Amino acid sequence: MPEGIPRVRVTVRVNGKQYARDVEPRTLLVQFLREELSLTGTHIGCDTSYCGACTVLLNGESVKSCTVFAFQSDGGEVLTVEGLAKDGKLHPLQQAFSDCHGFQCGYCTPGFLMSSIQLLEEHPHPTESDIRKGIAGNTCRCTGYQNIFKAIRAAAGQGAEIGD
Amino acid sequence: MPARRQILRLVTLAQDFACCTLSPHASKAAQFAIIFHRREIPQWPQRSVTVALALAGSGVGMYPRSFAYHRAKSYPDAVSLLGELGEDAKFLAGGQSLIPLMKLRLSTPAHLVDLNFIPGTSYIRSNGVLRFGALTRHSEIASSADAALLPILHDCAAGIADPQVRHMGTIAGSIAEADPTGDWAPVLLATGATVKTLGPNGGRNIQIEDFIRDAYTTVLEAAELITEIEVPLRAERSGGAYIALKRCAPVYASASVAVQLTMNDGHSCKDARVYLGVLGLTATRVNAAEEVLHNQAITPERIAKVCEAVMAAAEPTADMRGSADYKRHAAGALARLAVEAALKRARGERVEVAHLYA
Numbered sequence: 001m002p003e004g005i006p007r008v009r010v011t012v013r014v015n016g017k018q019y020a021r022d023v024e025p026r027t028l029l030v031q032f033l034r035e036e037l038s039l040t041g042t043h044i045g046c047d048t049s050y051c052g053a054c055t056v057l058l059n060g061e062s063v064k065s066c067t068v069f070a071f072q073s074d075g076g077e078v079l080t081v082e083g084l085a086k087d088g089k090l091h092p093l094q095q096a097f098s099d100c101h102g103f104q105c106g107y108c109t110p111g112f113l114m115s116s117i118q119l120l121e122e123h124p125h126p127t128e129s130d131i132r133k134g135i136a137g138n139t140c141r142c143t144g145y146q147n148i149f150k151a152i153r154a155a156a157g158q159g160a161e162i163g164d
Numbered sequence: 165m166p167a168r169r170q171i172l173r174l175v176t177l178a179q180d181f182a183c184c185t186l187s188p189h190a191s192k193a194a195q196f197a198i199i200f201h202r203r204e205i206p207q208w209p210q211r212s213v214t215v216a217l218a219l220a221g222s223g224v225g226m227y228p229r230s231f232a233y234h235r236a237k238s239y240p241d242a243v244s245l246l247g248e249l250g251e252d253a254k255f256l257a258g259g260q261s262l263i264p265l266m267k268l269r270l271s272t273p274a275h276l277v278d279l280n281f282i283p284g285t286s287y288i289r290s291n292g293v294l295r296f297g298a299l300t301r302h303s304e305i306a307s308s309a310d311a312a313l314l315p316i317l318h319d320c321a322a323g324i325a326d327p328q329v330r331h332m333g334t335i336a337g338s339i340a341e342a343d344p345t346g347d348w349a350p351v352l353l354a355t356g357a358t359v360k361t362l363g364p365n366g367g368r369n370i371q372i373e374d375f376i377r378d379a380y381t382t383v384l385e386a387a388e389l390i391t392e393i394e395v396p397l398r399a400e401r402s403g404g405a406y407i408a409l410k411r412c413a414p415v416y417a418s419a420s421v422a423v424q425l426t427m428n429d430g431h432s433c434k435d436a437r438v439y440l441g442v443l444g445l446t447a448t449r450v451n452a453a454e455e456v457l458h459n460q461a462i463t464p465e466r467i468a469k470v471c472e473a474v475m476a477a478a479e480p481t482a483d484m485r486g487s488a489d490y491k492r493h494a495a496g497a498l499a500r501l502a503v504e505a506a507l508k509r510a511r512g513e514r515v516e517v518a519h520l521y522a
Contacts (some may be wrong), residue, residue, distance in 0.1 A: 005231070005232050008233045024229045024230065025230070025231055025232065025276065026227060026229070026231060026235035026266075028227075028263075041223065046224050047267070048226075048264055049260065049329065049414065050264075050414050050415075052414075055328055058331075061221050062328045062331060063329040063332050063487060064328045064329065066262070067260060067264060067329075068259065069174070069256075071233060071235075071278065072278075072280055074281075113326070114206075118327065124481065127477050132326060133327075136327070136412070136414075137325070137327055137328045137329065137413060137414055138326075139412070139413075140412075142413075154304065
């Protein structure tokens, strides 16, 4: 880091736990989560705001954390894939992804889970069109989405919203 | 200076490049290069395309150049901060275009003035006109009952990129960037919006058609920012629609059309606004299409003429998204869908409009 550029203090609640770190201003939220907080469940995919693998919830809304500076989360709340399971028990949506084999290689699954959580928050009983629109920021280039649709439908209406 | 045709060709080559790398912002990188080229800074295209290719293709983490961070407390504070920091400083709104450009090292500001923590910048108010705070996110507009008073605004906001981008991206950021493929420009042009700004010399109200000058170019002066966007609510018997053709959600559209119609009665059109997006260096007003409808009954024959006029106004070039002919036809087809939906809405029908993904 060049001399003379002051670090910026980022105070943020991640998965219910409060953190404060002084970071370079250019630190992206995904790097902050992975490198400062060692929460490596959030993956970097395309790194250009396309694939959605890095999706987290910032103040309850899905964002691509590769395209958000860490300082934009200051004073806010972040939910990552690590915050889904409770007391060693998978979140219903995670369980549904597992049961329905809702992945291809699995690398982008954390992002799919976070977008799906957002989707079910807004549409507890989503139509096929709701599902397609809700995860449109994650369906990037491979295939095998049918099982993901299946998993989301299976989880819908089963208390798959945040906090359940 | 290269001919307009050559510039358009280069822009679409950039889009080809983006299709290869699956990086929508790499294409923008190359587009930027072309604009700089046009302004006779010839070393830019080569360098930018190379950098974008290297970064987008490498698959490694992309870090923006180091910059100093400044959190603005108010709009006047932001304006004076940027004034003090000079040319090497930029405003940060939602960052959904600026951050990718910084990661691609196509924008390398030494200072960012963050507008996100200024209170009271995100709102939608309806009182004879619709007023949008500069930092109102696309998602807020998409879910706003007030914004839905003009369904064309909902068409636009709900169809920008994907949910994640809509949660961060702002209406004013989008207009200030003036990307030729941006969604808001044709819609705000068709609805006759006014852009309110604040700069070192005070505030200005600028009609949107005077605001956007060229690709990536507005009349905003150094240290001047947008504070509010005002959209007049239309009279009764007015309806609009905005439809884009996209290859998939997160990428820029291949073509788009915005139409706003005001009727004398159920059949005769009093006034029409028709704008074509994407297939030019800015959103393009299609006067010939408007004249076809002006004070005329909207018949299938006239709709066909509108489509022809829109196709004639398009300046498409071939790329991986399709041939020039394909895009021209797409523009015509979008115009037909947009006029039909706008007409139904002007007659008081509720019509859902969705973008086409192909």
